[in-house]
Amino acid sequence: MGAKADKPDEMFEKMRTAVEEIAGTYGDPPFIQIFTNDPKAAEAMQLKLRELGGDKAAKSELGALEKVRDKLNADLAKRAKEKKQLEDKIREQSRQLDDLAAAIARARALLDATAN
Numbered sequence: 001m002g003a004k005a006d007k008p009d010e011m012f013e014k015m016r017t018a019v020e021e022i023a024g025t026y027g028d029p030p031f032i033q034i035f036t037n038d039p040k041a042a043e044a045m046q047l048k049l050r051e052l053g054g055d056k057a058a059k060s061e062l063g064a065l066e067k068v069r070d071k072l073n074a075d076l077a078k079r080a081k082e083k084k085q086l087e088d089k090i091r092e093q094s095r096q097l098d099d100l101a102a103a104i105a106r107a108r109a110l111l112d113a114t115a116n
Contacts, residue, residue: 015035
């Protein structure tokens, strides 16, 4: 290989080493770094990465919305059960009130009958 052909390999190796050293300084977090001196390729890559990031963000937002939906559905089911229980209680209390009203009416009729 000639000197010119060795330069890109040498450059890439130096860049990789520098990136690894810097990442090591910060605890080796996961990352992706792309180097290019081609503005068109860089623009195309940035667009693709934004699209991928947008998909990830959309999926994340969808997941959050689905959790909210599930929580609301569970709450709705709980409220529907509570509603049925309250309606049953109202019906029972109405029946008891009707029975009491009938008993009062009978007692008044008896009082009226014995008063005469």
